[in-house]
Amino acid sequence: MADVKKKQLVFNFIEFLRASAADGTVKEDDKESLEVAVQCIAESFGVDPDSPEQQAQYSIQPTSLLSLLDVYLKTKAKTGPAPSSSSAPAPAQQAGKPEPNDGDRIKADQYKVDGNAFMGQKLYDLAIEKYTEAIKLDPTAVYYSNRAAAWGALGKHEKAVEDAEKALELDPKFAKAYSRLGHAQFSIGNYSAAIGAYESGLELDPSNNNMKTALTTARSREAEDAARTREVPRGTAPSGAAAPGGMPDLSALASMFGGGGGGGGGEGAGGMPDMASLLRNPQMMAMAQQMMANGGLERLMQNPAMRNVAENMQNGGGMPDFTQLASDPSLRDM
Template structure:
């Protein structure tokens, strides 16, 4: 239920922000507060519980930013522009059919990548996931995992590209949207961080 609780916490945060920033009319504030309480209780999410908030938070991403990324990605996939159409030949969803042996070796490469990720050897993980992608470019998990490895080493632009590729391969692969939203959010915030330093 953890992923559902993450979504619920994001919804609650969005609704609370809507109350605070004046998006919701004052007359509707009390009704929305009751709805927030009911939603939280139904899914056993308490936004005032810091331990639970830490466990479930998707920060620095927010529900609106993740949704914006989803909409932009869906628009790209649904109706590519003429520029995108001309470059999509090299980045479109793979049409190859990997052999059973290729898929088996790809899974082994992914397992190696996962092991490297566990020990925070991100460059080695990226190499392993790249081998998996070379063997089986039809599996969105490999692109998504490589996106996670890139994010872990703060290479967020590369993470965005891999998350987008995972979505292109399988638009129903939800984890790729999360990776894309998180990497995009961080990428958008980077100029702000550098300006502060």
């Protein structure tokens, strides 16, 4: 039995060496020497790495020796000195779940490997399924962070935020999770939150150029957004804008039309105003937006005087005298 275990170990070690040569880990000049070493090791232990029978008997694929080593190191780290009674329990214990065993960790790691492979193929839905299975077996910050990346690739940034925050809850010093969180917050327009995430990540990983660039972009976008949405201070509405009651300043409107119907510098040919220029006028735009926002336009069109104006224009009567409209008591009351 001991001889079988040794052969199994050697067989998988040879698989590791050959995989290292295939994935570029080993330099091209060293590959020939490595293959000679593989043949010598195989002969010494009576192993044939090209035998289908031994492949079925000894290989541990899809798990690898590296995965097993990683599980061992994690287990060793967790079985160090016992924590004091004041220490917080592990996340799984906090949720009332049993601590994952070595078998669970091996399976979870393989799910992660599969998920990473699907990410490389841009099969994001399948990647999410694999990461979710890994989380069920061993809920670690890495698996949540990886799933956050997959959610982001699908454009589901709110879910990416949730997973990134969960990863940081499990491991507050996991810099990559801050990067995932920053990207998700940026993608949904929460630039301030994105800036905070990137800044926290850079405190842990100051040399991360990707996060530095992302932080600069988020700050720039936040400044642009603030400039676009900056409100005009109360009491300083531009000339011609609506008064607090929702109605426009008709005297200013009259001045735009040259003082009344049929005259003034706002006219185009035939006595009508230049409507294209008028609609581009920022004062007109401000009045229209204010009236639409607070219902002033609806109340204005219900006024008899304005209905008469509309009917007159429809019957070819030309533009109204806005100076006269401005002095109408009913419109002033509105």
